[in-house]
Amino acid sequence: MRSREKTFLILVLVGAFVIRLFSLNQSLWLDEATSVLAAKNFSFPDLIFKFSPGDFHPPLYYLVLKMWISFFGTSEIAVRVLSVISGVATVYIVYLIGKKLSGSGVAVTAAAFLATAPLHIYYSQEARMYSLETLLAVLVVWFFVSEKWIGLVITAAILLYTDYLPALILIPLFLIKKKKLVLPFIGVLLLLLPWFPIFLNQLQNGLAVHSNAPNWWVTLGKTNFKELALVPVKFMLGRISFYNKSLYAATVLGSGAIFGTALFGTLRKWQKARPLWLLFLFPILAAAALGLYISVFSYFRLLFVLPLFYLLVAYGTQNLGARWFKPLLAGILFINLTASSLYLFTPRFHREDWKSAVSWLEQDAGQKSAATLFVTNNQRDPYIYYSKGVPSFGPDGLGRGNFEKIYLMRYVQPIFDPQDSLRKKIESVGYQRMAEKDFNGVTVWAYERNTYANLH
Numbered sequence: 001m002r003s004r005e006k007t008f009l010i011l012v013l014v015g016a017f018v019i020r021l022f023s024l025n026q027s028l029w030l031d032e033a034t035s036v037l038a039a040k041n042f043s044f045p046d047l048i049f050k051f052s053p054g055d056f057h058p059p060l061y062y063l064v065l066k067m068w069i070s071f072f073g074t075s076e077i078a079v080r081v082l083s084v085i086s087g088v089a090t091v092y093i094v095y096l097i098g099k100k101l102s103g104s105g106v107a108v109t110a111a112a113f114l115a116t117a118p119l120h121i122y123y124s125q126e127a128r129m130y131s132l133e134t135l136l137a138v139l140v141v142w143f144f145v146s147e148k149w150i151g152l153v154i155t156a157a158i159l160l161y162t163d164y165l166p167a168l169i170l171i172p173l174f175l176i177k178k179k180k181l182v183l184p185f186i187g188v189l190l191l192l193l194p195w196f197p198i199f200l201n202q203l204q205n206g207l208a209v210h211s212n213a214p215n216w217w218v219t220l221g222k223t224n225f226k227e228l229a230l231v232p233v234k235f236m237l238g239r240i241s242f243y244n245k246s247l248y249a250a251t252v253l254g255s256g257a258i259f260g261t262a263l264f265g266t267l268r269k270w271q272k273a274r275p276l277w278l279l280f281l282f283p284i285l286a287a288a289a290l291g292l293y294i295s296v297f298s299y300f301r302l303l304f305v306l307p308l309f310y311l312l313v314a315y316g317t318q319n320l321g322a323r324w325f326k327p328l329l330a331g332i333l334f335i336n337l338t339a340s341s342l343y344l345f346t347p348r349f350h351r352e353d354w355k356s357a358v359s360w361l362e363q364d365a366g367q368k369s370a371a372t373l374f375v376t377n378n379q380r381d382p383y384i385y386y387s388k389g390v391p392s393f394g395p396d397g398l399g400r401g402n403f404e405k406i407y408l409m410r411y412v413q414p415i416f417d418p419q420d421s422l423r424k425k426i427e428s429v430g431y432q433r434m435a436e437k438d439f440n441g442v443t444v445w446a447y448e449r450n451t452y453a454n455l456h
Contacts, residue, residue, distance in 0.1 A: 016115035027355035033382035061129035083131035087124025110314035116336035118238025137304035157191035168283035223291030265316030354382035370405035375417035410443035
């Protein structure tokens with residue numbers, strides 16, 4: 001590696017690490033809190049045999065997180081640094097893949113694009129499995145292009161013990177090199193066999209959501225035109241949006257023109273770009289097809305192909321020649337850094353603010369007898385993570401005590417309580433709404449017992 005290239009790479013990796021540290025202490029949201037509480041409260045065997053059957057994911061991330069928090073604790077920053085490290089490591093592996101396939105120019109460019117990519121930064125800051133599985137997916141690709149089959153077998157098995165959907169990246173690999181991958185794929189299947197009975201149990205429980213909670217089934221990831229359109233939009237801009245829809249549409253179109261021009265450059269050397277396109281597109285299309293029957297299709301679940309997207313963009317940018325290279329490089333980095341900065345430094349683009357919601361609620365409750373009620377027991381984990389005093393209950397909690405104050409969490413109410421039954425029940429027994437607060441998607445209605453109504 002030349003000294004200049006090494007310097008660029010170090011700057012990219014340091015930059016990738018530093019940018020992922022901003023706003024790392026924002027509130028945990030529901031799925032993060034569930035991950036942390038599961039890792040904290042379940043033993044290693046129980047994570048596998050008690051927690052996993054009711055979850056939609058295999059257990060490896062939770063096992064790794066449990067080991068992690070035993071050393072570093074359960075603060076927001078501590079539990080997210082694991083994903084930060086996975087994110088930065090992914091940038092480095094993308095560099096290695098780019099160099100192997102197309103040389104140093106594509107390698108450093110792709111690494112710089114991914115280092116500043118808003119969607120990758122977002123999930124490099126989340127205490128979930130998506131950053132880790134993206135690292136594992138690109139490692140599988142790296143072992144594939146390097147023809148290191150033992151590494152591929154082991155990494156692919158670890159990947160599928162982390163999440164299921166990335167299995168879709170293995171199919172195009174097999175299509176590219178069928179003869180060389182028959183034995184490695186048999187090896188992967190043999191390593192996965194012990195998990196198969198629990199996987200079937202998870203699948204059965206997951207499919208039951210369709211009848212037990214149809215609104216939740218649709219929310220989880222049913223394929224439709226909107227979800228399809230969100231894939232390229234979020235891959236380019238991350239999780240930001242604007243109240244002014246005309247401005248947002250113009251931003252999407254302008255960004256699409258820049259990224260589209262770069263991707264068009266891959267056509268100049270189509271034979272070399274075709275395998276990358278297959279690796280990128282096949283998982284998306286296959287996930288969309290699956291999403292017609294099982295709720296698995298959503299842009300964030302496809303994060304594992306995002307590095308391939310930036311490899312294609314970098315390759316196309318290089319192919320268009322010196323005249324186009326600098327403007328496209330500047331344009332894409334500008335889009336990435338602007339979108340990433342908007343996310344990192346604008347609280348409304350951050351995660352649900354359970355931390356502030358619980359802090360306000362417990363301060364408002366004071367010394368009075370109070371309780372917090374949820375429309376379903378399954379959504380209480382972030383509250384439990386932050387709560388220090390006011391107990392929480394599911395929809396049956398109204399009869400658990402003679403409370404002076406009730407805090408009704410409106411979270412996911414349209415999905416799990418579309419008739420608003422819990423609110424009606426609270427108001428029917430003499431509670432009067434005194435305040436409504438919203439904390440970045442966490443809405444709380446504060447009720448007090450109407451003493452006058454009770455006397456009559």
